[in-house]
Amino acid sequence: MKICMVGVGYVGLVVGACLSEMGHDVVCVDNQETKITALQNGQVPIYEPGIEELLHRNIHAGRLQFTTQLQEALVSSLLIFIAVGTPPAQDGSADLTYVLQVAESIGQAMEDYTIVITKSTVPIGSGEKIRAVIQKQLLHRGRPELAFDIVSNPEFLREGSAIDDFLHPDRIIVGTSDARAVPYMEELYEPLTSQGYPLLLMDIVSAELAKYASNAMLAARISFMNEMARLCEATGADIEAVKQGMGRDRRIGPHFLSAGVGYGGSCFPKDVRALIRTASDHRMLVSMLQAVDRVNREQKTLLLQKLIGHFGKTLTRRTFAIWGLAFKPGTDDIREAPAIETIRALRSKHARIQAHDPVAIDNAKRALQDPLIQYCEDPYEALEGADALLIFTEWNEYRTPDLERMRKLMNGGVIFDGRNLYSPERMREAGFVYYGIGRR
Numbered sequence: 343m344k345i346c347m348v349g350v351g352y353v354g355l356v357v358g359a360c361l362s363e364m365g366h367d368v369v370c371v372d373n374q375e376t377k378i379t380a381l382q383n384g385q386v387p388i389y390e391p392g393i394e395e396l397l398h399r400n401i402h403a404g405r406l407q408f409t410t411q412l413q414e415a416l417v418s419s420l421l422i423f424i425a426v427g428t429p430p431a432q433d434g435s436a437d438l439t440y441v442l443q444v445a446e447s448i449g450q451a452m453e454d455y456t457i458v459i460t461k462s463t464v465p466i467g468s469g470e471k472i473r474a475v476i477q478k479q480l481l482h483r484g485r486p487e488l489a490f491d492i493v494s495n496p497e498f499l500r501e502g503s504a505i506d507d508f509l510h511p512d513r514i515i516v517g518t519s520d521a522r523a524v525p526y527m528e529e530l531y532e533p534l535t536s537q538g539y540p541l542l543l544m545d546i547v548s549a550e551l552a553k554y555a556s557n558a559m560l561a562a563r564i565s566f567m568n569e570m571a572r573l574c575e576a577t578g579a580d581i582e583a584v585k586q587g588m589g590r591d592r593r594i595g596p597h598f599l600s601a602g603v604g605y606g607g608s609c610f611p612k613d614v615r616a617l618i619r620t621a622s623d624h625r626m627l628v629s630m631l632q633a634v635d636r637v638n639r640e641q642k643t644l645l646l647q648k649l650i651g652h653f654g655k656t657l658t659r660r661t662f663a664i665w666g667l668a669f670k671p672g673t674d675d676i677r678e679a680p681a682i683e684t685i686r687a688l689r690s691k692h693a694r695i696q697a698h699d700p701v702a703i704d705n706a707k708r709a710l711q712d713p714l715i716q717y718c719e720d721p722y723e724a725l726e727g728a729d730a731l732l733i734f735t736e737w738n739e740y741r742t743p744d745l746e747r748m749r750k751l752m753n754g755g756v757i758f759d760g761r762n763l764y765s766p767e768r769m770r771e772a773g774f775v776y777y778g779i780g781r782r
């Protein structure tokens with residue numbers, strides 16, 4: 343099938359590459375010329391395991407192309423995916439400006455029946471707004487007879503395993519009120535449905551909400567576990583044992599129950615807030631979602647609070663090692679990352695920072711803009727002379743460190759482990775003062 347992917351950000355690139363891998367003809371469009379030129383030359387602007395190989399293979403096979411020529415790409419495609427950014431506006435709502443600009447271009451360019459599919463996480467009700475914008479353009483052109491349909495097809499891709507998530511989905515959601523579009527969407531995903539992956543058909547608003555509700559539910563699980571972790575600290579229980587006890591209940595399940603330094607990234611914080619905003623637009627108070635967000639904001643300051651509890655408020659002349667800058671392993675994404683916010687707070691108290699991350703250092707440098715932060719290529723280098731180590735990301739390389747070497751390199755043997763990577767007993771035996779999250 344002929345597909346146009348508008349917006350070559352993270353989602354657009356991964357989905358475009360995966361659809362071409364499934365055998366479709368995909369042209370990806372973006373107005374950033376440098377990005378498109380780089381991609382045409384096989385350079386990949388994002389960090390995602392497996393993406394380079396996928397791109398090279400499909401570009402080589404002639405199924406995947408990159409261009410800045412939107413009009414041309416739109417006219418020749420039956421399916422148009424909108425995957426441009428929906429950045430949060432001041433009030434927490436998702437900003438639809440770019441999405442509606444694309445809709446306008448579609449209305450100006452289309453010459454044949456077209457299916458317009460939203461892939462970006464768009465606010466509930468966006469589908470109808472897109473429809474209205476396209477219709478207006480068609481009227482303006484004197485071509486109101488040109489037929490098009492709108493589909494919501496949200497993505498459920500985790501950074502770091504996005505390709506696998508796309509090619510082996512738990513479900514594919516197709517939301518549309520236009521029956522005509524359904525067989526085309528079924529054909530599009532046939533390579534996946536024929537392997538047994540389920541495609542769920544629903545109305546467009548439900549599809550839009552299903553995406554937000556899924557992310558909000560997962561965020562709620564994390565905030566819930568983080569609250570339980572605090573209760574563990576207050577009562578003397580151990581969150582890892584509590585988690586085992588809960589996860590064996592099949593109604594609860596073992597996944598997404600890890601207490602930590604709070605959720606970050608480009609989805610959970612933004613989507614929870616956008617949903618709160620949608621509710622308030624409908625004059626509804628969503629106390630649970632508000633609590634999820636509030637607990638998370640507090641949780642992100644937890645390591646700092648523990649650190650101040652240990653060292654006191656004066657941190658001048660203290661040196662802190664940081665392991666992990668990315669909001670989670672497998673990505674260089676530092677958006678809403680607890681590490682970044684904590685480093686800012688520590689620097690405002692004039693503490694010295696020595697930070698390591700296997701892939702996110704460049705992004706952290708750009709975000710923090712602080713020449714006094716020392717970035718280290720090696721995790722042990724970050725420990726030299728440090729009063730304490732703070733762990734923010736559960737990269738595998740931090741899981742089994744050489745404890746003796748750590749102890750020798752550090753000035754003080756204090757560890758604030760925001761991801762519960764180690765056993766508290768073992769760390770104490772090794773001579774560390776060890777703080778986990780909700781551990782005994």
Ligand code: UDX
Pocket residue numbers: 497498499500501502557560564597598599600601602603604605606607608609610669670
């Ligand atoms: C998420 C959704 O999983 C995905 O379906 C959606 O499309 C985009 O948002 P992502 O942001 O890539 O994906 O990361 P995810 O692996 O879901 O983790 C989100 C955050 O939750 C991370 O900060 C992670 O550290 C945190 N988390 C996750 C926990 O604190 N505890 C857990 O048990 C699981």
